[in-house]
Amino acid sequence: MPPVATENVAPDAAKSDTSAPYLSTLPANDFSWQITLAEKVVAITGANRGIGLGIAEVCLANLATNVYSLDLMEPGEEFATLQKRYPNFQFIQTDVTSEESVEKAINHVVEATGRIDGLVANAGMTKHQPALKFERPELEQLFNLNVFGAYFCAQIAARKFIELGIKGSIVMTSSMTSYRPNRAAPSAPYGATKAAVRNMCHTLAMEWSKHGIRVNSISPGFVRTAMTYYVETAPDWDLKMQYYGGMPRLADPRELGGAYVYLLSDSSSYTSGIDIPIAGIVGAW
Numbered sequence: 432m433p434p435v436a437t438e439n440v441a442p443d444a445a446k447s448d449t450s451a452p453y454l455s456t457l458p459a460n461d462f463s464w465q466i467t468l469a470e471k472v473v474a475i476t477g478a479n480r481g482i483g484l485g486i487a488e489v490c491l492a493n494l495a496t497n498v499y500s501l502d503l504m505e506p507g508e509e510f511a512t513l514q515k516r517y518p519n520f521q522f523i524q525t526d527v528t529s530e531e532s533v534e535k536a537i538n539h540v541v542e543a544t545g546r547i548d549g550l551v552a553n554a555g556m557t558k559h560q561p562a563l564k565f566e567r568p569e570l571e572q573l574f575n576l577n578v579f580g581a582y583f584c585a586q587i588a589a590r591k592f593i594e595l596g597i598k599g600s601i602v603m604t605s606s607m608t609s610y611r612p613n614r615a616a617p618s619a620p621y622g623a624t625k626a627a628v629r630n631m632c633h634t635l636a637m638e639w640s641k642h643g644i645r646v647n648s649i650s651p652g653f654v655r656t657a658m659t660y661y662v663e664t665a666p667d668w669d670l671k672m673q674y675y676g677g678m679p680r681l682a683d684p685r686e687l688g689g690a691y692v693y694l695l696s697d698s699s700s701y702t703s704g705i706d707i708p709i710a711g712i713v714g715a716w
């Protein structure tokens with residue numbers, strides 16, 4: 432197990448904050464420099480299917496000790512198939528819109544494994560319809576899950592990292608729609624939630640760096656999941672792809688996994704507050 436410790440403590444910085452020791456993320460002298468999640472315990476919200484499940488698979492393939500899916504729905508066949516290959520992939524029923532539920536899940540992870548090293552705030556939803564049609568309850572639902580859910584998951588995980596003296600890593604799933612409109616499936620409120628997710632990482636990264644906690648986001652383009660099943664069925668899909676300007680296909684969720692692994696690993700010790708767009712060169716939208 433990696434040390435739950437205060438090595439690399441910068442004494443001067445520690446003096447300025449008595450609530451917790453300053454944890455430098457500088458790797459120890461004997462750090463292996465291999466990009467790996469060996470000995471790491473990672474919790475991923477919404478990993479029963481889709482992008483979360485893809486991230487889980489790549490974390491497990493890169494030697495994570497335990498990966499937990501914190502999801503609202505019961506696991507299905509895809510989850511069971513991955514769990515058969517990796518019995519250290521587990522499910523904790525969690526509603527990320529409830530702080531109580533998230534806190535219980537994180538405590539469960541720590542009781543079972545003695546630690547938690549990474550939190551991926553990935554659970555999210557969308558709703559596509561013309562901007563003129565949106566009603567307040569629809570916006571509230573999107574913001575409650577995508578923004579409030581991600582914020583409180585990060586806050587609860589960060590409190591646990593600080594309590595345990597662990598230099599934890601938080602990664603949030605934003606979206607390319609946080610940068611620009613998605614012409615194939617427009618949703619102004621969804622884009623706003625994802626911009627909020629991407630933006631909050633900057634300040635969380637700044638505030639929590641003194642605790643050795645890093646916070647980053649990833650912005651996927653089109654990924655083949657239940658959320659996007661319909662985009663390829665659009666009659667003008669082929670034409671859209673012709674003018675796409677990038678890779679004319681949807682991504683397999685696992686194609687995002689390497690970036691999550693990197694950000695969750697100790698190899699990214701000087702990487703915080705950034706977003707990694709993974710979108711096959713989204714072009715002429």
Ligand SMILES: NC(=O)c1ccc[n+]([C@@H]2O[C@H](COP(=O)([O-])OP(=O)(O)OC[C@H]3O[C@@H](n4cnc5c(N)ncnc54)[C@H](O)[C@@H]3O)[C@@H](O)[C@H]2O)c1
Binds near residue numbers: 482528557652653
């Ligand atoms: N699919 C894409 O092309 C795409 C692109 C950019 C960003 N994203 C983002 O990636 C993330 C995952 O999307 P996906 O395509 O895999 O979607 P998905 O619908 O396939 O999976 C979402 C998962 O989140 C879970 N979930 C929903 N509400 C929850 C709650 N309250 N508590 C806990 N879990 C909950 C669902 O049960 C499901 O397992 C989302 O944040 C989405 O906005 C997706």
